[in-house]
Amino acid sequence: MQIQTPYYLIDERKLFKNMKKIEYVRKNSGVKSVLALKCFSAWSVFPLMSKYMAGTTSSSLYEARLGYEKFGGETHAFSVAYSKSDIESLKKISDKVIFNSVSQLKMFYKDVKHLNIGLRVNPGVSYSHFDLANPARKNSRLGVFDKNEVLKALDKINGVMFHYNCENGDFVSFSKMLDFISSKYEKVLHKVNWVSLGGGLYFTKEGYPIDKFCEKLKEFSQKYNVQVYLEPGEAAITKCCELVTTVLDIVHNGKDIAIVDASTEAHMLDLLIYQTPAKMDSKSGKNEYIIAGKSCLAGDIFGTYKLAGKLKVGSKVKFADAAGYTMVKKNWFNGVKMPSIVVKRLNGKTEIIRQFLYTDFVKNLS
Numbered sequence: 001m002q003i004q005t006p007y008y009l010i011d012e013r014k015l016f017k018n019m020k021k022i023e024y025v026r027k028n029s030g031v032k033s034v035l036a037l038k039c040f041s042a043w044s045v046f047p048l049m050s051k052y053m054a055g056t057t058s059s060s061l062y063e064a065r066l067g068y069e070k071f072g073g074e075t076h077a078f079s080v081a082y083s084k085s086d087i088e089s090l091k092k093i094s095d096k097v098i099f100n101s102v103s104q105l106k107m108f109y110k111d112v113k114h115l116n117i118g119l120r121v122n123p124g125v126s127y128s129h130f131d132l133a134n135p136a137r138k139n140s141r142l143g144v145f146d147k148n149e150v151l152k153a154l155d156k157i158n159g160v161m162f163h164y165n166c167e168n169g170d171f172v173s174f175s176k177m178l179d180f181i182s183s184k185y186e187k188v189l190h191k192v193n194w195v196s197l198g199g200g201l202y203f204t205k206e207g208y209p210i211d212k213f214c215e216k217l218k219e220f221s222q223k224y225n226v227q228v229y230l231e232p233g234e235a236a237i238t239k240c241c242e243l244v245t246t247v248l249d250i251v252h253n254g255k256d257i258a259i260v261d262a263s264t265e266a267h268m269l270d271l272l273i274y275q276t277p278a279k280m281d282s283k284s285g286k287n288e289y290i291i292a293g294k295s296c297l298a299g300d301i302f303g304t305y306k307l308a309g310k311l312k313v314g315s316k317v318k319f320a321d322a323a324g325y326t327m328v329k330k331n332w333f334n335g336v337k338m339p340s341i342v343v344k345r346l347n348g349k350t351e352i353i354r355q356f357l358y359t360d361f362v363k364n365l366s
């Protein structure tokens with residue numbers, strides 16, 4: 001089947017491998033995983049994911065509603081700040097409502113006290129390669145820093161959430177930080193029924209010591225007699241999706257520059273935000289190209305690659321790892337054709353799930 005580029009190609013067989021690891025962690029440690037929708041919300045593959053994950057967690061009312069309607073299982077609500085109307089809607093669909101501050105907890109306690117209530121705690125330690133994504137950065141607003149405030153709120157909550165990792169593939173650092181949290185918040189942990197350790201842990205990655213990870217989590221949950229949750233975003237969908245593009249032109253200015261029918265700013269925005277090149281799985285060789293997007297932004301560049309073959313107009317270029325923080329951020333900058341969503345199902349059949357048209361572009365604003 002010839003599918004018109006650009007498109008995101010989600011491969012369920014690859015997704016299945018991650019899901020199996022998530023299931024393995026649940027079976028071997030008792031820890032439940034909920035999908036962080038802010039990372040990945042392409043709901044056409046939720047029927048597969050929801051067999052292996054306990055539900056979803058969210059950053060807003062709309063995400064929570066999406067999780068409730070399309071994923072099912074447990075719906076965890078979190079928001080850096082809720083409005084009164086957010087709470088009115090959320091209390092009808094959420095199993096857990098997690099507050100980011102004690103002031104918000106007090107503001108809305110009466111509205112949600114019949115539900116599971118959690119408080120986000122900022123342990124003051126974190127793991128992140130980027131200050132932009134570091135929850136423990138200076139003057140951070142993410143979670144309650146003051147332990148005494150957490151202790152005083154204990155009569156109102158039955159769970160706590162610590163989200164303090166970003167792309168952490170290092171088990172030793174995770175383990176040390178968990179020990180730190182364990183000793184610092186001992187009193188809190190003995191009082192609550194559930195603890196979420198957030199996302200940002202790359203336990204589905206090749207070579208990650210998953211058995212040690214399970215052992216550590218099990219030990220922690222038994223020590224405090226709590227249900228532990230993880231909130232994987234990236235770890236759930238890593239390596240499952242490609243952005244497939246076509247070369248439209250090749251120009252020369254010091255180097256050969258291949259221009260494809262997609263754009264970093266519109267379709268893989270995090271490359272610009274974090275100043276990282278797009279990953280590519282193809283074999284390397286002698287032919288060097290800058291591969292760039294078709295928007296008018298001068299720095300709309302996917303990266304510089306040494307390829308085995310030569311590119312020409314019409315060549316396909318596939319960028320790897322295009323699921324997390326990618327599809328959720330796509331936008332209509334420059335009016336560039338939005339990539340379709342294509343899913344390769346577990347049974348090997350390829351389905352075009354969604355194509356975006358000029359009318360979608362028009363309806364995006366008014």
Ligand SMILES: *Cc1c(COP(=O)(O)O)cnc(C)c1O
Nearest residue numbers: 036039163199200231232233234
């Ligand atoms: C972003 C986020 C996650 C998911 O993080 P990943 O790095 O994608 O695993 C989980 N929980 C919270 C509170 C978050 O903000």
